[in-house]
Amino acid sequence: MTNISEHDSPILVTGAAGAVGAIGRNVTSMLLAQGHHVRAMVRREDARADDLRRLGAEVVVGDLTDLASVHRAVESCKRIYFGMSVSAAYLEATVNMAVVARHHGVEAVVNMSQMTVSQMSITETTDSPQHKLHWLAEQALSWSGLPMVTIRPTVFLEGFFQVLAAAGVRDRDALVLPLGDGRTAPISAVDVARAVAVVLDDPAPHIGRIYNLTGKESADLVHFANVFSEVLGRTITYRDAPVDAWTDKLREAGFPEHLLAHFAAMARLHQQGRYDRMTDDFTRLTGRVPTSMHEFVQAHATEFTRPTTAA
Numbered sequence: 001m002t003n004i005s006e007h008d009s010p011i012l013v014t015g016a017a018g019a020v021g022a023i024g025r026n027v028t029s030m031l032l033a034q035g036h037h038v039r040a041m042v043r044r045e046d047a048r049a050d051d052l053r054r055l056g057a058e059v060v061v062g063d064l065t066d067l068a069s070v071h072r073a074v075e076s077c078k079r080i081y082f083g084m085s086v087s088a089a090y091l092e093a094t095v096n097m098a099v100v101a102r103h104h105g106v107e108a109v110v111n112m113s114q115m116t117v118s119q120m121s122i123t124e125t126t127d128s129p130q131h132k133l134h135w136l137a138e139q140a141l142s143w144s145g146l147p148m149v150t151i152r153p154t155v156f157l158e159g160f161f162q163v164l165a166a167a168g169v170r171d172r173d174a175l176v177l178p179l180g181d182g183r184t185a186p187i188s189a190v191d192v193a194r195a196v197a198v199v200l201d202d203p204a205p206h207i208g209r210i211y212n213l214t215g216k217e218s219a220d221l222v223h224f225a226n227v228f229s230e231v232l233g234r235t236i237t238y239r240d241a242p243v244d245a246w247t248d249k250l251r252e253a254g255f256p257e258h259l260l261a262h263f264a265a266m267a268r269l270h271q272q273g274r275y276d277r278m279t280d281d282f283t284r285l286t287g288r289v290p291t292s293m294h295e296f297v298q299a300h301a302t303e304f305t306r307p308t309t310a311a
């Protein structure tokens with residue numbers, strides 16, 4: 001760990017309220033536990049902002065698409081974690097952050113991206129609008145000349161395997177996902193936060209690096225359904241959902257079109273085997289073994305289990 005007294009300027013963490021992976025929220029608590037001063041940026045004043053204050057963070061409220069908010073957030077910070085929810089405004093927010101961080105001459109910006117970007121180029125893209133925005137954002141950040149560290153995780157356990165699958169497992173004993181028979185190596189977003197916190201604690205050796213983060217094992221969904229069965233003590237079956245029908249259900253539930261297009265592209269890339277990738281970047285960065293599916297299901301077992309009714 002660095003000498004914290006040398007760094008009394010706060011570390012800025014954006015997207016700190018957390019909704020899906022809650023990387024910002026986890027990075028905030030990890031850095032506070034290490035004794036850092038953290039400025040947590042949230043979009044609105046709510047109970048989550050109060051929780052961050054209770055943890056010891058300085059909270060700044062603002063919108064990353066608004067330059068004045070970004071100025072207020074970055075002012076006097078030397079190190080920044082930049083990430084926010086998957087959204088059509090991602091590139092605008094990134095460039096706002098880049099111009100303001102350049103203005104303030106920061107010492108490190110850790111940018112959240114996605115692993116698929118490592119397979120993209122000016123001639124190779126995917127059907128996901130979010131992949132394209134992340135690719136363009138990485139280009140712009142690289143032109144900015146800022147001291148960058150790029151984090152490219154694969155799919156999060158907390159997204160596809162929790163937010164999008166918990167109800168099916170709980171109510172129908174089915175892991176319903178449109179991933180075909182593709183193999184995948186999902187990573188826990190808590191592990192991603194651990195990697196980000198390691199970098200922000202002492203960024204100098206990481207400047208200019210790109211970290212591709214995967215989970216503990218790459219396997220197909222039949223294997224992962226068996227892990228669910230083992231941990232939960234009842235049979236969970238993988239049901240390969242047709243992509244269009246699956247996204248239609250999410251549309252009915254109110255998911256925005258940008259996110260649906262991203263999910264559909266991710267599903268098709270899974271079916272083509274594009275998520276069957278393993279790296280050891282996480283272990284090299286943190287010295288830890290990634291969270292396994294077994295540990296993940298165990299930790300969230302209540303969400304995957306029907307409540308027992310009192311006799």
Ligand SMILES: NC(=O)c1ccc[n+]([C@@H]2O[C@H](COP(=O)([O-])OP(=O)(O)OC[C@H]3O[C@@H](n4cnc5c(N)ncnc54)[C@H](OP(=O)(O)O)[C@@H]3O)[C@@H](O)[C@H]2O)c1
Binds near residue numbers: 016024093153
């Ligand atoms: N999910 C995956 O499988 C996966 C895999 C690889 C990479 N990633 C990347 O991880 C990032 C998402 O991280 P996450 O899951 O930790 O995010 P998250 O839990 O969804 O939290 C993101 C936060 O960003 C805030 N936010 C959204 N728009 C904002 C704006 N305009 N101004 C200020 N704040 C804003 C949201 O605020 P509110 O809560 O108030 O809306 C939310 O609290 C994205 O870059 C995504 O591409 C995700």
